[in-house]
Amino acid sequence: MATLFEETAIKDMMMRNRMIRSATWEGMCEQDGRPTDKLIDWYRNFAQGGIGLIVSGYTFVRPEGKGLPGKMGIHTDDFADDYENLAKAVHEDGGKIAVQLVHAGGQTNAINAGRQPLAPSSVQVDQFPEMPAELTKDEIRAIITAFGQGARRAKAWGFDAVQLHGAHGFLINQFLSPLTNRRTDEYGGSIESRSRFLLEVYQRVRETVGTDYPVLIKLNAADNLDGGLETDDGVYAAKKLAEAGIDAIEVSAGTPASGAENPAREKINKPEKEAYNLELARRIKNAVSCPVMVVGGFRSFEVAQKTIRDDGMDYIAMARPLIREPDLPNRWLQGDHSTAKCISCNSCFGPGLEEGGIYCVIEKKEQEKAVKS
Ligand SMILES: Cc1cc2nc3c(=O)[nH]c(=O)nc-3n(C[C@H](O)[C@H](O)[C@H](O)COP(=O)(O)O)c2cc1C
Numbered sequence: 430m431a432t433l434f435e436e437t438a439i440k441d442m443m444m445r446n447r448m449i450r451s452a453t454w455e456g457m458c459e460q461d462g463r464p465t466d467k468l469i470d471w472y473r474n475f476a477q478g479g480i481g482l483i484v485s486g487y488t489f490v491r492p493e494g495k496g497l498p499g500k501m502g503i504h505t506d507d508f509a510d511d512y513e514n515l516a517k518a519v520h521e522d523g524g525k526i527a528v529q530l531v532h533a534g535g536q537t538n539a540i541n542a543g544r545q546p547l548a549p550s551s552v553q554v555d556q557f558p559e560m561p562a563e564l565t566k567d568e569i570r571a572i573i574t575a576f577g578q579g580a581r582r583a584k585a586w587g588f589d590a591v592q593l594h595g596a597h598g599f600l601i602n603q604f605l606s607p608l609t610n611r612r613t614d615e616y617g618g619s620i621e622s623r624s625r626f627l628l629e630v631y632q633r634v635r636e637t638v639g640t641d642y643p644v645l646i647k648l649n650a651a652d653n654l655d656g657g658l659e660t661d662d663g664v665y666a667a668k669k670l671a672e673a674g675i676d677a678i679e680v681s682a683g684t685p686a687s688g689a690e691n692p693a694r695e696k697i698n699k700p701e702k703e704a705y706n707l708e709l710a711r712r713i714k715n716a717v718s719c720p721v722m723v724v725g726g727f728r729s730f731e732v733a734q735k736t737i738r739d740d741g742m743d744y745i746a747m748a749r750p751l752i753r754e755p756d757l758p759n760r761w762l763q764g765d766h767s768t769a770k771c772i773s774c775n776s777c778f779g780p781g782l783e784e785g786g787i788y789c790v791i792e793k794k795e796q797e798k799a800v801k802s
Contacts, residue, residue: 433734434762437481437743439643439676439720442589444481444525447737448758449746451679451724452529452592452647454486454497456781462489462502464511467786469518475751476524479758481744483524484592484647484679487531487599490579491572493542494532494600499781500541503528503579509586516587527590527645528583530634532572534600535561535609536685549604549626550611555686556598556654557609569616569626572600577633580644590643590676593630595666597692598684601627602649605666608656620662624669631673646670647679647724650709653690654683660709664716671717679722679746680710693749697726697773704732707740714741722746726773730766752777753789 434446457468475483488501495502502508519526533541535548535557547568548561564572580591595601603609604626610617616625634644648670650663667678683692697703703726710723720743727733727747736742750757750769757769776790 431737431743433737433745439590439645440641442482442525442643445479445523446481446758446762447744448481448733449679449722449724449744450475450480450483450751451746451748452484452487452594453748453752453787454500454781455787456497456499457786458499458501460498462495462500462504463508464501464515468501469515471786472515472524472526473518473522474755476519476522478751478754478756479762480524480751481758482589483519483526484746485526485528487529487594488579490530490532490575493544493547494534494537494572494575495541495543496531496533496537496599497541497782499785503530503582504575506582509582512582512586512588520587525589527592527643528579528588529592529594529647530576530579530583531594532575532600534603536598536603548600549609549616552609552611554608556684563612566614573626573629573633576630577637580634581637584638584642590645591634591638592645592647592679593627593634594647595627596647596649596681598652598686601630602652602658602684605649605662606652606658608652608654620665623662624666627666628669628673631670631675635674640674643676645677645679646675647681648713649682649684650680650706650713651682652684653687657684660712663709664712667713668716671719675719677720677722677743678713678717679724679744680706680713681724682706682709692725693773693775694726695773695775697728700729700732702726703728704736707736707742710742711740720744724748728771728773729768730761749773749775749777752787753792
């Protein structure tokens with residue numbers, strides 16, 4: 430019977446448990462996407478805290494694919510030393526790390542993208558802060574090439590895997606979604622055509638890194654949005670990827686425009702609210718043969734353990750709880766099974782935009798209160 434704390438492998442990537450740090454933009458890079466020492470220390474902390482695999486914050490493959498300030502960039506060979514130091518820091522503490530490759534598409538603004546954002550179609554929808562320009566076929570080809578180049582760099586710089594960001598309303602997800610993809614060429618229309626961009630990106634990445642290197646994806650199984658990606662189509666994309674050789678699928682759902690059902694739901698304060706993407710992940714698990722990871726609202730040891738032991742998931746992934754407690758995996762391993770301290774308030778976003786890096790605002794307030802009393 431599978432358990433949370435057992436060693437597993439994806440290809441040659443050994444992981445010390447079945448817990449994944451889900452990608453979390455930190456806002457700790459320089460303007461051009463170069464990682465800083467602060468970011469390297471941040472990742473070292475997770476490795477010391479015992480997580481099985483760290484997925485990096487989303488990392489843009491081309492400058493106009495940048496979604497937020499302080500985001501990591503992997504669009505240039507100039508950052509080799511910085512990234513090598515980052516991967517080394519994680520490995521020194523027994524961790525494993527994947528780079529999450531992304532293009533923000535229309536889900537950004539001209540300030541971050543440095544130009545009018547690009548998207549599958551030029552449509553004004555809630556998901557897009559500004560009207561994007563429709564991608565030409567040459568631009569599509571250039572972005573596919575950039576995903577391949579990003580993966581090449583990640584592998585050359587010592588990272589253990591790459592994860593394609595196919596969730597949360599970013600470019601790959603925009604192609605999958607009929608709301609944001611209104612194209613009439615071979616990239617739009619039926620789900621077969623809407624999946625074409627994703628599968629071409631995957632194929633390019635696979636050709637670049639070879640068959641032995643782990644290539645993962647975080648995939649929306651549904652957009653939780655009127656007119657957006659529906660589950661049957663999400664399952665179709667997962668199935669195609671699995672047939673093409675993807676090494677694991679992390680299942681998520683929602684976009685920033687999905688209201689209460691956005692990817693990072695608030696007020697996860699009882700076990701029934703946890704694991705909110707589990708049913709979608711089950712649908713995908715039943716359709717594919719590769720390992721499935723599920724993210725969204727894991728807070729208690731019991732739910733995490735049950736998801737692995739009884740619900741058939743291969744990995745559980747967490748983002749916000751590890752901002753507050755990077756050592757949560759070790760705490761649970763050592764027998765302190767109390768629930769994660771994260772209250773799912775999403776205040777952690779703010780300092781990423783305003784103070785040069787995310788942190789748990791609640792924890793800071795508690796510390797300040799303790800000092801005063
Ligand atoms: C501050 C912050 C940054 C995030 N950045 C990313 C990201 O870069 N890529 C991604 O796929 N998801 C990102 N997410 C979503 C998380 O990975 C995760 O899917 C979501 O928070 C639900 O998991 P949780 O309940 O464990 O936090 C972010 C979430 C937060 C709170």
